[in-house]
Amino acid sequence: MREQIAAAAAACRPPRAADTIAVVAVSKRQPDEAIAAAWNAGQRDFGENYVQQIAAKVERLDALAGIRWHLIGPLQSNKAAAAAHLCAWVHSIDRIKVARRLGAARTEAGADALDACVQVNLGDEASKSGVRAAETADLCSEVAGIDGLRLRGLMCMPEESASPELLRERFGQLRELKEDIQLRCGPLDTLSMGMSADFELAIEQGSTMVRIGSAIFGPRPE
Numbered sequence: 001m002r003e004q005i006a007a008a009a010a011a012c013r014p015p016r017a018a019d020t021i022a023v024v025a026v027s028k029r030q031p032d033e034a035i036a037a038a039w040n041a042g043q044r045d046f047g048e049n050y051v052q053q054i055a056a057k058v059e060r061l062d063a064l065a066g067i068r069w070h071l072i073g074p075l076q077s078n079k080a081a082a083a084a085h086l087c088a089w090v091h092s093i094d095r096i097k098v099a100r101r102l103g104a105a106r107t108e109a110g111a112d113a114l115d116a117c118v119q120v121n122l123g124d125e126a127s128k129s130g131v132r133a134a135e136t137a138d139l140c141s142e143v144a145g146i147d148g149l150r151l152r153g154l155m156c157m158p159e160e161s162a163s164p165e166l167l168r169e170r171f172g173q174l175r176e177l178k179e180d181i182q183l184r185c186g187p188l189d190t191l192s193m194g195m196s197a198d199f200e201l202a203i204e205q206g207s208t209m210v211r212i213g214s215a216i217f218g219p220r221p222e
């Protein structure tokens with residue numbers, strides 16, 4: 001995977017350094033052995049869609065030192081405190097209530113601030129979580145003011161049926177939105193975008209964190 005990412009980075013105009021792109025290995029529904037094998041190969045960042053799944057894996061895989069869990073799926077406010085304790089990153093903030101609960105849980109525990117991205121629903125899809133583009137700046141400036149959270153940037157997941165042209169447009173929109181928001185919220189260093197099928201386009205458009213499942217682990221078991 002690192003080689004493909006390095007190739008995509010080198011193909012950018014101007015070329016990008018491969019080490020400016022982090023990889024979150026999306027381990028949802030993968031067996032523990034697959035996660036341990038990736039950890040043995042040096043992977044430390046793993047992504048899951050559900051807090052309950054992270055809780056179970058944290059317990060079973062506690063021997064894997066230095067592992068960092070990223071919540072990349074939608075978060076309900078009643079799971080926010082658990083997420084704050086278990087995760088190093090939450091990519092899917094789309095409501096202020098959830099953000100406040102995450103920050104409060106970290107602060108009460110005396111823990112470091114949680115790294116956070118606001119998820120943007122660029123296609124205004126009814127079935128998808130994420131804040132609308134037009135409301136992103138307001139949410140980000142509120143999130144940036146919450147103790148216990150460190151706003152790092154934006155995350156998106158384009159329409160499943162998107163053509164390469166639309167994917168390029170969506171990833172470009174997220175990059176531009178981040179640039180606008182930085183004028184209000186100060187520097188943001190993260191664009192969480194790109195999955196197995198589209199990471200090259202995401203890297204071309206400035207992704208700093210790709211979330212890769214099947215291209216690392218193979219097809220997901222049912």
Ligand SMILES: *Cc1c(COP(=O)(O)O)cnc(C)c1O
Binds near residue numbers: 028049073157197214
């Ligand atoms: C499942 C998932 C991914 C990874 O998908 P692949 O196509 O297997 O790379 C990335 N991001 C999110 C939010 C996901 O739910």
